[in-house]
Amino acid sequence: MKKLLTLGLAVGMVGIFTFPANAEVSPKAAEVMATTCFGCHGSEGKTANKNGYSIAGKPAKVIEMDLKAYKEDKKKGTIMNRIAKGYSDEEIAEIAKYISSLK
């Protein structure tokens, strides 16, 4: 029992340290987070340079799966693995939904 409690506490602490916010991600927060992707992926998710990757309007599930694959190093990019590791699965899911909604 004590062991379980300790484990629970440790997991909790890791959670707090890594993603200190509530697991729930509001649509507003997801929008702000998604807009910080525009610096590389283009304003409103549409790249201004043909060698870049537009993200606007892609299916949410595809964006979510790609970001999680980068996060878990199942897919190798140049910089996206380092970036995807910074987001919780809940954040990734909500950010994907917002990006998908962009025209």
Add this chain to the structure above:
Amino acid sequence: MRISRRDLLKLTGLAGAGSLIGLDKAMAMSSMPSESQVKGKAHVVVVGGGFGGATVAKYIRRADKDIAVTLIEPNEKFVTCPFSNTVIGGFKKLEEITFDYSILKGKYGVNVIHKYVAEIDTAAKKVKLDDGKVVSYDKLVLSPGISFNFGAVEGASPDMVNDIPHAWKAGEQTVILRKQLEAMPDGGVVVMVAPPNPFRCPPGPYERASLIAWYLKNNKPKSKIIILDAKNEFAKQKLFMEGWNKLYPGMIEWVQADLGGKVVKIDPKTKTVETSSGEKIKANVLNFIPHQKAADLVLKSGLADDKGWAPVVAKTFESTKAKDVYVIGDSCIAGPLPKSGYSANSEAKVAANAIVASINGQKIDDITMVNTCYSLVSPEYGISVAHVVRVSDKGFDAVKGSGGVSPAGEDEGIRVKEAVYAQVWYDNIVADTWGKG
């Protein structure tokens, strides 16, 4: 394109909205010829039209067209520091890194005033311009960049910059440095004096040395670059040195502070610098990058701490020293976020959200934000760094296990790709900031 008063009102979304807000009559006459007063439910004044200021103006209007935004920026055109090293290296022109405010004005309805701010009265919530006119605000965003502390090194002064350009604010200085490199004989010595932390664009001096080396290798191969550094280590160091060894062997000498790199004195007449160990080094081209602090406006408005930078609340970027004043970009202290164009652009989005939420009485969420910076070691050799930072009531926290620099010791493939992505990054962030693209 001619715009009628009716069109202007439609564009700015201000027609018929809310209460009068305080642009004084003369001011409004000079900036919005058809209107003597600006209407809206609130007036946000932004000072500085760089990556932070232009972005915050755009994103406030993107979120809520009933909020009037006035951007005060002295220059009609903005030259970006990011990619200015490509002009110094000689493979881009200054025009390619120069932007204006026409899209912010036309598409986003931002009222743009090209004046200097003389002073800020945070108690009365007024900004006084250098021509004496006064603009009042409900919320003020300061994104004025950096100022230089020439006094930190004996003999250095702002008067020397036409002979000894810092080129740490892009524009005329960038061109002077480029021309000096073009005029330098083969076998010449370029001396760069790199500043202590914190400063604008931590990898910038080393990218600059790289692209100068690229130019010299192809045009004046007997020349040399000496970097005299006030630090013992620098951003992306391992990656830069790997690139230098591969591309420019023996050409760039980096001297760390403790091993004779600390410059204590400069003689501008002879372009000679003296280090703390007493060594004197004469340069053909001298690039002295001064010590830095927050912009003068931030300092004299009492918004900086004793180290010369503005402390802010992480979640909102509101100054801890004045209510309804927000400081973003290079002037603020943003935890682990470096002073970069991308940080300023991301900070602007977090601040814009907080400002709009505050005006509309909404809750302000925690946000996870990102900084991404590319550096070119040559036109076809790129390296990167990323920072992912959580902003909450607890402050700024780098998310554990995230971010960091490109892997070292990799083959050519990733370097070539990251050089391509550096240009993608540039084209997209300037489009996101000023609307060109």
